[in-house]
Amino acid sequence: MSNPQIENNFTYHAPKSGQPEIYTEIREKAKELAILIDEHVPKSREQALALTNLEQAVFWANAGVARN
Template sequence: MYDVDNNFTYHSPTAGQVAKFAAIRSKGKELAELLLESCPDSRERSSALSRIEEAIFWANASIARHPDPVARHWAHTTLDPRSAAPRLGDPNEPLPGNHQDRVFASDELPDDTDDQSGE
């Protein structure tokens, strides 16, 4: 099924995804350089180089659009300023102590409205 919402949404890369994107681009560049050295300047070479770019684009899009469960979990990681070590857990849970410095995904910004439930 075609997921129009997912396919037309910006996907902020995680650290692991950035490394994968770079590895794919590096291998694509390596192949493009081989073609530039080996193939005569022609329509066919231009077409081959364009297909390398397209392959890199779609490979990276697949990573961005379909992150693995571990990457999704790390997207909700906060840093404990006392230890500077990642702390996994609920992104809405406050940090221990009085530390309220947090990192939020853009769609997870805290709601500043007053709670009307009376709790």
């Protein structure tokens, strides 16, 4: 028995028209925030976690565009 969500989540999704531009926009905005965090938050575990979670947010946002 196949689970459609598992099939979708573990399948390569070639970019459709307009999607690469969305991915770029998301990454650019996240990069702006990453630079702000890097400049204003002291080097610390908290800063590292903030940047890691920002990377995860970009990943999941782009996955949402690709998968849906």
